[in-house]
Amino acid sequence: MQFIDLTAQQARIRQNIDLRIKAVLDHGKYIMGPEIKELEDLLCSFTGAKHCITCASGTDALLMPLMAWGIKEGDAVFMPPFTFFATAEEPSLLGATPVFVDIDPITFNMRPDLLEKAIEAIQKSDPSIYPVPEAALKRPLTPRAVIPVDIFGQAADYESIMPIARAHGLMVLEDAAQAFGGSRHGKKTCALGCHASATSFFPAKPLGCYGDGGAVFTDDDDLAELLRSIRIHGKGQDKYDNVRLGLNGRLDTLQAAILLAKMKIFPDEIAARQQVAAWYSKYLQGIPGLTAPCVEEGNVSAWAQYCIMLPEGRRDAVAAHLKQQSVPTNIYYPKPQHCLAVFADLGYTPQSMPAALYASRNILALPFHPYMDEASVWQVADAVAKALS
Numbered sequence: 001m002q003f004i005d006l007t008a009q010q011a012r013i014r015q016n017i018d019l020r021i022k023a024v025l026d027h028g029k030y031i032m033g034p035e036i037k038e039l040e041d042l043l044c045s046f047t048g049a050k051h052c053i054t055c056a057s058g059t060d061a062l063l064m065p066l067m068a069w070g071i072k073e074g075d076a077v078f079m080p081p082f083t084f085f086a087t088a089e090e091p092s093l094l095g096a097t098p099v100f101v102d103i104d105p106i107t108f109n110m111r112p113d114l115l116e117k118a119i120e121a122i123q124k125s126d127p128s129i130y131p132v133p134e135a136a137l138k139r140p141l142t143p144r145a146v147i148p149v150d151i152f153g154q155a156a157d158y159e160s161i162m163p164i165a166r167a168h169g170l171m172v173l174e175d176a177a178q179a180f181g182g183s184r185h186g187k188k189t190c191a192l193g194c195h196a197s198a199t200s201f202f203p204a205k206p207l208g209c210y211g212d213g214g215a216v217f218t219d220d221d222d223l224a225e226l227l228r229s230i231r232i233h234g235k236g237q238d239k240y241d242n243v244r245l246g247l248n249g250r251l252d253t254l255q256a257a258i259l260l261a262k263m264k265i266f267p268d269e270i271a272a273r274q275q276v277a278a279w280y281s282k283y284l285q286g287i288p289g290l291t292a293p294c295v296e297e298g299n300v301s302a303w304a305q306y307c308i309m310l311p312e313g314r315r316d317a318v319a320a321h322l323k324q325q326s327v328p329t330n331i332y333y334p335k336p337q338h339c340l341a342v343f344a345d346l347g348y349t350p351q352s353m354p355a356a357l358y359a360s361r362n363i364l365a366l367p368f369h370p371y372m373d374e375a376s377v378w379q380v381a382d383a384v385a386k387a388l389s
């Protein structure tokens, strides 16, 4: 059994992928070829966002809006600690200080009530309100932005986050790297009303290409123009008229061609993911001590990962038993961001973010992809049940 099986998908669309790649080889426009605009238009109509700016990775999709907003040293950028490193890495690269906000233990997404506390703690340089980085005590930081993460494919609570951000003048950058194709109250992720949204087309993400890729979405015309400039070395009227610092941040034409072929079956795959998740719920139900993932009412998850919570201290044995039964598993994430060596100088202790710490110790990701059949889901669930009995 494979953790994520991309071969079943490829078999289904191979002919179309071959045709798309051949078209690129024939026209030869490997950089910013016509497939880029075709894909950006398609992703706009799919999500409902006004602008789509494709780029080289999900990481660049996070970096570019932060660059456009002038995030810099002395700025505080808020984010959950239970995420992939890039969420905290990009603001840090620009010299800003990441300020972590603990997660809800059920959805694993950032808690808006704690965001409010963290903002107040930064404004007052008072760690008795909420844990803050040591830098915030030496010199006051300016709250500038928040990066909520739609973890494992499920959108964060933007109805609560946006008013808090507005009240404090914070820019909101949705990290939808795992959530492309998901929705909240009928609106697609990347078009949930944030100032900008970032997604990733890394092969294992819900919509993946055959290499690195990403995209930024926004309804803001001025921001879109800035992002298109930053994507190509801060270009002005032409690419040798550089008016600001930027990146080599383009998506390859070949990757856009592959994504165009994949988009044909993507809505179908999102539906198939709901079916696989429903089978898991059915067969995992009632296993003592296990908590299956919970999707909030109004959310449709893109199911980037299917993660269960195990009783404290049982994970290693369960994972070993599953491995013995040829069921691969993974851990997202073994270390929350506030415990990483690279952020040691922020001065957090593991207990600063208790919910993220608890999740990192007891979470386990099971095999999941849209081509998984009911018998395989049953097999995994049965192995989990036996491991816990």
Ligand SMILES: *Cc1c(COP(=O)(O)O)cnc(C)c1O
Pocket: 057, 058, 059, 060, 083, 084, 086, 087, 149, 175, 177, 178, 200, 201, 202, 212, 213, 214
């Ligand atoms: C994958 C991921 C990223 C980074 O995307 P890349 O395309 O690998 O650069 C950022 N944030 C989260 C939450 C991710 O899962």
